[in-house]
Structures are given as C-alpha cells and as structure tokens.
Amino acid sequence: xxxxxxxxxxxxxxxxxxxxxxxxxxxxxxxxxxxxxxxxxxxxxxxxxxxxxxxxxxxxxxxxxxxxxxxxxxxxxxxxxxxxxxxxxxxxxxxxxxxxxxxxxxxxxxxxxxxxxxxxxxxxxxxxxxxxxxxxxxxxxxxxxxxxxxxxxxxxxxxxxxxxxxxxxxxxxxxxxxxxxxxxxxxxxxxxxxxxxxxxxxxxxxxxxxxxxxxxxxxxxxxxxxxxxxxxxxxxxxx
Amino acid sequence: xxxxxxxxxxxxxxxxxxxxxxxxxxxxxxxxxxxxxxxxxxxxxxxxxxxxxxxxxxxxxxxxxxxxxxxxxxxxxxxxxxxxxxxxxxxxxxxxxxxxxxxxxxxxxxxxxxxxxxxxxxxxxxxxxxxxxxxxxxxxxxxxxxxxxxxxxxxxxxxxxxxxxxxxxxxxxxxxxxxxxxxxxxxxxxxxxxxxxxxxxxxxxxxxxxxxxxxxxxxxxxxxxxxxxxxxxxxxxxx
Numbered sequence: 001x002x003x004x005x006x007x008x009x010x011x012x013x014x015x016x017x018x019x020x021x022x023x024x025x026x027x028x029x030x031x032x033x034x035x036x037x038x039x040x041x042x043x044x045x046x047x048x049x050x051x052x053x054x055x056x057x058x059x060x061x062x063x064x065x066x067x068x069x070x071x072x073x074x075x076x077x078x079x080x081x082x083x084x085x086x087x088x089x090x091x092x093x094x095x096x097x098x099x100x101x102x103x104x105x106x107x108x109x110x111x112x113x114x115x116x117x118x119x120x121x122x123x124x125x126x127x128x129x130x131x132x133x134x135x136x137x138x139x140x141x142x143x144x145x146x147x148x149x150x151x152x153x154x155x156x157x158x159x160x161x162x163x164x165x166x167x168x169x170x171x172x173x174x175x176x177x178x179x180x181x182x183x184x185x186x187x188x189x190x191x192x193x194x195x196x197x198x199x200x201x202x203x204x205x206x207x208x209x210x211x212x213x214x215x216x217x218x219x220x221x222x223x224x225x226x227x228x229x230x231x232x233x234x235x236x237x238x239x
Numbered sequence: 240x241x242x243x244x245x246x247x248x249x250x251x252x253x254x255x256x257x258x259x260x261x262x263x264x265x266x267x268x269x270x271x272x273x274x275x276x277x278x279x280x281x282x283x284x285x286x287x288x289x290x291x292x293x294x295x296x297x298x299x300x301x302x303x304x305x306x307x308x309x310x311x312x313x314x315x316x317x318x319x320x321x322x323x324x325x326x327x328x329x330x331x332x333x334x335x336x337x338x339x340x341x342x343x344x345x346x347x348x349x350x351x352x353x354x355x356x357x358x359x360x361x362x363x364x365x366x367x368x369x370x371x372x373x374x375x376x377x378x379x380x381x382x383x384x385x386x387x388x389x390x391x392x393x394x395x396x397x398x399x400x401x402x403x404x405x406x407x408x409x410x411x412x413x414x415x416x417x418x419x420x421x422x423x424x425x426x427x428x429x430x431x432x433x434x435x436x437x438x439x440x441x442x443x444x445x446x447x448x449x450x451x452x453x454x455x456x457x458x459x460x461x462x463x464x465x466x467x468x469x470x471x472x473x474x475x476x477x478x
Contacts, residue, residue, distance in 0.1 A: 020384065020387075023383075023384060023387075024383070024384075024387055026377060026380045027376045027377055027380060027381055027382070027383050027387075028376060028377060029376075029377045051384070052380055053380070087465075092410050092412075134411075135394070136397070136398070136401060136408075136410060137266045137267060137397070138265060138266055138267060138268045138397075139411070141265045141266060141291055141292070142266060143266070144262075144263070144266050144390065145259065145262060145263075145290070147387070148259075148262075148263055148266075148386070148387060148390040151383065151387040151390055151391060152390060152391060152394050155374070155391050155394075158375070158376070158377070159375065162375060169375075171331050171375060172373075172378070173331075174324060226326075
C-alpha cells in the first residue's frame with residue numbers, strides 16, 4: 001500500500017520526532033522512511049515515540065544528502081512553512097498535492113520531504129524538489145511540530161489514495177439495519193397523527209404540524225427496529 | 240477566529256499530550272481548551288510541549304465531567320477510533336464533520352471531544368455527544384497519537400472555516416509576476432521554430448513537433464521575465 005511514497009526527514013534534531021513521524025506514517029499506510037543526516041539516530045527516544053511503528057524506524061535508511069534520498073523519484077514535494085521567493089511550483093492545498101503525488105506513486109517512486117524543526121529546508125534542498133507544499137495555518141502562529149506536519153500530509157495522502165476506486169479501501173461500517181418501507185412509514189405517520197389528536201395536542205387534522213414532525217423523524221432515518229420502538233411508545237401513550 | 244469551537248480532552252494521561260494538543264489547536268486557530276479530570280495538570284511537560292501555545296494551556300478550564308464541559312454546546316462530536324455499536328450519527332469523513340461543525344459554530348458553542356490515550360471515550364461519554372467521527376486510517380494500525388488526532392481534526396476544521404467566503408482568509412502568496420500576451424508568446428514560438436530549423440533539428444516546418452514544444456512551455460506558464468530569459472537563450476543559440 002503506497003509503497004512508492006517515501007517520507008524524507010532532513011537533519012531532524014529530536015529523535016522523538018523521528019519516532020512520532022514513523023507512527024504518523026504507519027497510521028496512514030506509509031512505510032518508507034529515509035533520514036538525511038539525523039542529529040542523533042538510532043536513539044531510544046525514536047523507538048519510544050514510535051509506539052507500534054518501530055518496524056518503520058528500524059528499516060529507515062540513513063543517507064548523507066537529500067539528493068541521495070530522492071534521486072530515483074519522479075516527484076519530490078518539499079514541505080515548507082514559509083513562503084520562499086523560489087519559482088518552484090507551489091501547492092497551496094495539501095489535498096491537491098496529495099492527489100498528484102498518489103497518482104505519480106502508482107508507477108514510480110515519489111517523495112515528501114520535511115526539513116529541520118527550526119529552520120526547515122535550505123534553498124539548496126528546495127532545489128532538490130520538484131514542488132513545494134505548505135499547510136495552511138493560523139497566520140499568527142503557523143508552524144506545526146514536525147511530526148504533526150508529517151501526520152497532516154500523510155493523512156491527506158492516505159485520503160487521496162483511499163478515494164481512488166482501485167484502492168479497494170473499505171471504511172469500517174457497523175452492520176446496516178434494515179430500513180422501513182414507505183408503507184410502514186405511512187402506518188407510523190397515521191399512528192402519530194391519531195395520538196396527537198387523541199391527546200388534544202391538535203384538535204383536528206393539521207397538515208403542517210403533522211408534516212413537520214414527519215420530516216423530523218425522516219431526518220433521523222429510523223430503521224425498522226427503531227420504528228417499532230416508536231410505534232410501541234405511541235401505543236402506550238394512547239389513552 | 241473560531242472562538243465558538245471548543246476542544247475537550249477527557250482524562251488525558253500524559254501532560255505532554257495536553258501541551259502538544261494545545262500547539263496543534265493554536266496552529267489551526269482554535270483557542271478554547273477544556274480538560275475533564277486530567278491525570279496530571281498543571282505540569283511542566285504540558286508547557287514544554289505547548290511550544291508557543293502556552294497561553295492556551297494556561298487558559299484551559301478544568302472540569303469534573305464531560306457533561307459539564309459541553310452542556311452549552313449545540314453540537315458535540317466525539318472522536319472515536321473504534322466503531323461502536325451505538326446508534327449515534329457517525330461521520331466517516333473528518334472533512335464533512337468539520338463543515339457541519341464550523342457552520343454550527345458561527346452562532347453557537349460546539350465541541351470536539353477526545354478521549355483517553357488508551358481507552359478513548361466510555362459509552363456514557365459517547366452519549367454526551369451528538370455525533371461521532373473517526374479518522375480513516377490504516378486498517379492494520381489505525382490509532383493516532385492523541386495530539387496527532389487533535390492536529391488532523393483541527394486542520395480539517397480550519398480548512399472548513401477558511402474555505403467559507405466570509406472567513407476573509409487570504410493564503411500567503413508571492414507577488415504575482417506579469418504574464419506575457421498572446422502576441423509575445425507568438426513571437427517566442429516563431430523564434431523557437433527558427434532556431435530549431437537553423438540548427439538542423441527539424442529540416443522544414445514541422446507542426447507537430449512545434450506544437451508539442453509550445454504546449455510544454457505553456458504548461459510551465461512562463462511569466463514575462465522568464466519569456467525574456469528564454470528569448471535571450473534562443474538568441475545566443477542562433478548560429
């Protein structure tokens with residue numbers, strides 16, 4: 001799943017961020033992690049924060065340069081918090097970026113590149129990229145923690161992937177309850193109307209009130225069991 | 240900005256997750272944090288991981304029950320990793336949830352509720368909610384770290400907010416360079432054709448090749464400065 005989509009972390013300062021990023025990756029189906037000159041790695045903090053994603057940390061490749069990390073890739077997107085005066089094509093929206101990246105990843109390796117916690121990517125490193133992306137954020141406080149940025153972009157990538165018909169992704173759904181037929185609903189409406197009249201709530205058939213309540217119940221989309229429940233309640237309320 | 244949208248963390252075990260969640264909130268314009276029975280709070284870890292969002296940690300309210308935290312809210316969405324057999328309406332997609340929540344938040348308080356790191360929310364707590372939401376994830380490893388879940392849902396909420404015309408959000412953009420006119424492009428195409436013929440690359444006008452290259456340059460959308468650059472290059476290549 002998404003095996004062609006590599007995450008590259010450049011000169012990460014805190015090993016904990018490596019672990020947390022690995023965890024973020026794994027929750028979103030990504031497994032290929034490459035570290036460019038991490039300050040401190042391997043490290044127990046990386047394993048600790050990886051939680052169940054230590055396999056990703058352990059199989060992470062360590063390389064000397066960003067060039068080496070992405071040389072085989074056909075698209076390389078650099079995540080950049082600040083706007084640079086670089087003419088590199090720029091995605092304003094992570095979801096648009098993710099759709100393109102996942103499309104390319106179908107046939108060829110691609111990469112999502114993250115820079116240092118404090119300084120991001122250098123201009124030279126941006127030049128190793130084919131595109132830039134930023135995560136739209138609060139203009140007054142817009143820098144996400146590194147592993148949070150990884151989580152958000154991985155989330156968008158997974159979303160782009162699972163929305164493709166060929167992904168075969170099936171959202172977990174509880175067993176669908178059976179819906180009532182129009183006839184069963186009509187019985188319920190009639191029952192409701194009788195109870196409203198019998199109770200004195202309305203003194204004669206009042207189409208607007210009845211329709212209002214029918215629409216309310218319709219929005220709830222009661223299944224057959226629930227409709228039965230309501231009918232039972234109505235029956236006990238009848239004088 | 241989004242002042243009506245409250246984030247509620249129920250019985251958070253690690254104070255660091257409180258800090259990291261506050262940071263995640265602030266990057267996405269959220270400021271109202273309520274803690275239900277946090278295990279250890281206040282705590283230096285919370286402030287440390289908040290980075291520049293200590294103001295949110297410091298102004299966080301601490302309450303005894305989830306009911307107390309959301310009693311004034313008109314919509315309460317409980318984030319739930321696991322599918323429950325609860326008939327509470329459920330959002331499969333965080334973006335749909337975010338659009339609804341932001342719409343309600345225009346006029347009334349609403350809340351996004353997160354449970355314990357290990358155990359999520361109890362069934363009683365889910366009953367304090369009007370809706371559930373899950374973050375679609377890797378079926379084999381789908382539990383995000385608490386503050387990462389906060390980051391992803393806050394990101395979707397901010398996205399829903401900024402995409403509303405009345406938000407006034409303006410994405411940071413570099414100054415737009417001026418585009419060339421059709422006439423200037425026609426000059427460029429003619430120049431390119433001359434150089435291709437003069438070099439012997441094509442021996443006579445070859446419409447298909449010329450159109451292919453014109454289309455390639457069109458995709459790059461060269462601005463006027465860049466077109467000038469290209470003309471200069473072509474001029475130097477002419478024999």
